[in-house]
Amino acid sequence: MPPSRSGRSQRRTDALSRERIVEAAVELLDAAGESGLTFRVLTERLATGPGAIYWHVANRGELLAAATDAVVDAALAAEPAEPTPQARIRALASSLFDTIDAHPWVAAQLSGSSWQAAAPRILEVVGRQVGALGVPEANWFTVTSVLVQYIFGAASQEAANSDVLDDRATYLDAVATTWSQLDPDAYPFIRTIAPQLRDHDDREEFLAGIDLILSGITAQYPPAG
Structure with missing residues (x-):
């Protein structure tokens, strides 16, 4: 049975959120280092197109900065x-x-x-x-x-x-x-x-x-x- 429209919409919303993009970038960086983070690999992981990612991050440098900020923020989150x-x-x-x-x-x-x-x-x-x-x-x-x-x-x-x-x-x-x-x-x-x-x-x-x-x-x- 094909997934419902609501299920497809939810997955698409998750894939296209900036938070999910950054989360996936961190996962790729952890697995393969900086050289492993490419927009091609990222689009494959998120099952989306590059245009959807560029809507949220302008370039790879901005994505690396966002991933770094997310990790540092987590380290500093708990007082x-x-x-x-x-x-x-x-x-x-x-x-x-x-x-x-x-x-x-x-x-x-x-x-x-x-x-x-x-x-x-x-x-x-x-x-x-x-x-x-x-x-x-x-x-x-x-x-x-x-x-x-x-x-x-x-x-x-x-x-x-x-x-x-x-x-x-x-x-x-x-x-x-x-x-x-x-x-x-x-x-x-x-x-x-x-x-x-x-x-x-x-x-x-x-x-x-x-x-x-x-x-x-x-x-x-x-x-x-």
């Missing part, structure tokens, strides 16, 4: 219900790190034009917590920028590594072994940390970095007592 600004910043950083880990293509987009669109929202959410820490207003931009740059720098590096490392454990073991065999007089530090390289967890190291930055902020700008 962390933590008791202190430090804990809320840590929770926000975790959410953004996990988002880039789940959507590695976002890292490259955040260094391009879509970063300009996402920047105010990210800076606003993190910056509010910087203000709540008691940082003087004159230093809000610098302190917030340091935090945001660390978050996206570390997360982007993790995303880049995930693209090239098929077997992270094997790779780290090989590097750690090489380091442990270096000249002990020339590389005493490297030889000492080699076992830590082999066993480290990237997410835990990232959060340790956030804690170090927060400790520095607190030391530099102690709460008024």
Whole structure:
């Protein structure tokens, strides 16, 4: 039995909504990276024509920016219900790190034009917590920028590594072994940390970095007592 007119209309409405187009774009980007997002593949996935997509997005660049904004918005959507600004910043950083880990293509987009669109929202959410820490207003931009740059720098590096490392454990073991065999007089530090390289967890190291930055902020700008 052919689908009812109402069923066909509903599917067409879903396919032609901007939200559905962006959702499909995110799915394609997650599956195949930026190179996998083409309007031809997108029209096939949505079972529609290119004209219907161009009605909602002007070009591929706008679609990439919209997909990036959607993913970033989801990461920032939930206000962390933590008791202190430090804990809320840590929770926000975790959410953004996990988002880039789940959507590695976002890292490259955040260094391009879509970063300009996402920047105010990210800076606003993190910056509010910087203000709540008691940082003087004159230093809000610098302190917030340091935090945001660390978050996206570390997360982007993790995303880049995930693209090239098929077997992270094997790779780290090989590097750690090489380091442990270096000249002990020339590389005493490297030889000492080699076992830590082999066993480290990237997410835990990232959060340790956030804690170090927060400790520095607190030391530099102690709460008024």
